[in-house]
Amino acid sequence: MHFRFKKLLLLAAVVVTGVSLAACGNQKAADNKDHTIQSGKLTIGLEGTYAPYSYHKDGKLTGFEVELSRDLAKELGLKPVFVQSKWDSLIAGIDAHKYDAVFNNVTVSAQRAKSYAYTVPYLYSKSVLIVKKGSTIKDPKDIKGMKIAGDLTTENGRTAQKLGANVVAVPGFSEAISLIESGQVKGAFNSREAFYGFKQANPNTDLTTLDASKEIPSQTVAGVLSKDNPELKAKLDKALKKLEANGTVSKLSVQFFGTDVTKK
Template structure:
């Protein structure tokens, strides 16, 4: 019996040793399993490395499509409007076309009302906005701007018979006709004006002429263009801002490559005198540099 017990014990120990060696060889014990050598690591890295290209940028897509899409109002003379033949024309339109040409692509336009124009950019309905978008700190937190291509001075416009308003400060408590989301509305409100909502400058100035609003605020260039086309309109400028408002092409926050390409294009157009040429065509003076 003692001999049989000894034999069974010996067999059991041998089997246990064999099992332990087998487990260590299989690497089931992380403390005893051998790590792969450098060659194995290199092989694993090579086999799992991504092989696809990076996600195309908006600029890449523009180049591939052969066109860039700009949003603009189409009702904001002299920046963006329709001529007698119903062609979309204007200062912003021609600047956008010149930029597109520098990029080596065609400029296409999506016309939309101002109140929804930035939301459309967020929804990727177009690549950029060329519609006298003023550069503000609030917008810079969420979007990218090109370098400025327009410098305009704010003007308070009133009915020709109005004698109560002679300065920005006089807007306090007055009804000011403006698009509620425009930069000019913020200016008017900062002086205590009450905004009467409109769809754009044309409607705003008509309310002033009709006496349904006390004033409107816009850039002086837009008003001068209006007076050139309607010299008998009973409106006048009573105050001009000291500092210029800068406007630029608006882009989505992640489109830095497109911003750089557009900035390069604008710099070349400025150096060549093309921006000045477009400005003089529409305004009789150069509004593309800060005076």
Template sequence: MIAHDISRRGLLAAVAGAATLGLAGCGGDGSATGSAAATGDGDLLAQITERGAMTFATEGTWSPWTFHNEAGDLTGYDIEVARAIAERLGVEAEFAEGEWDGLLAGLDSGRYDTMANGVSVTDEREEKYDFTEPYAYNRIVVITTGDSDIASMDDLAGKTTANTLGSSYAVLAESHGATNTGVDDFNQTIQLLESGRIDATLNDEVVFYDYMNQHPEADLKIAAENDEPTHVAFPLRKEAATESLLAAMNDAIAALREDGTLSELSNEFFGVDITEA
């Protein structure tokens, strides 16, 4: 990662002011469960600054967004963007890995500060979460075997798909009449697809190309794509305690876009720049 030397005086002053007003902090042990956000009081940015770490929930199995490299290190576009944001806030980035549903539940309960997992902004999610400004724009595609007759989103009617329950992919597939089977991760969807147990799966265009680069022998294709790109952003609990963190993260994202870090990371992990709409 490229080191960034921007001034944090405004941020630190805001945090210091919050501390002066007596806002509660965490125990300082670096654990996500130490966050006072779980109890509904305090300012989350002040707590993160006090403990010196920000906890991002992630799957760690979804290349190139979040995965383990050959050395076993957690990396990916989401992971490195999260680290860059934490650096801008003057803290360390910590990651809690798990399955999708558990990540959402952990965010809701306050175990995690946010999620770094290619989270798409949807109308339904905006009712429950506050989202940062987007840090990526993504196209959802329908992935099928090479001999499939699916050629459009409408062709999903009456077909079977597989995606993690509650994901934007599952919701989109079902909105076009497909019957979705819940799975844990992308690798399971591909296994079901190649074995003929489902007709298609929906995922990111960049995820498909990353998979094909690693498995050029796979008899898979993009059969259709969604018309509009989805906005990818960090979700935060919709409560007063997260307002200052939301503002600070938006400032960090703006700075990372302006200095070219987002574009650089996108090209590194995706081979293309998906940071502009």
């Protein structure tokens, strides 16, 4: 009986410690005037391998959302800090207090909104099916029974599966492109913005796109952060609205996508 009582005490201590650590992370943001996990800094989570949103060029991290985050931090009087993570664990990093917000082409969804807060939108994403020029695929519905690159945790991958494709798992955009180019898969659903950026960097590509707006409706893209930090959300929203009003967001879009994709 004594041994069982000790085990119960130990279990209770573990639970209390876990709760205390989570509360501590939230308290850090609440205890400083910036409402960020590190005073004086805005820590942003992103992949860093998803051009043109966030990627490395000449050893430097850049991209549409990287430069947007730098401008947001400047508006808030904070130093931007970037933390890279793979997509499958990126959003969970908010709960672990690895960063204040995620800016990584995250689409607004009712399901995710149950657990997280969103900033005001800054991009409107439309989906396309990327294929080789001359492909026998003339319509997204033609992919039934074909190998299509995708990630089943995303709307793109789930749509391919719904249409009857054999989904070949890939971690990101660049890997999907490589498989299409090598002929290992017939195509991949992704955002037209990602393809715009790819084509801008690879003007002689033999890849093209098919409209997939019927299969995947236009999606709104916004920053993601904890619901427990309304003060930071308010600051980010105010800064984003200012950057949209003065043309900064549109200029960044043209710079990285070759066109303005910030309007509905």
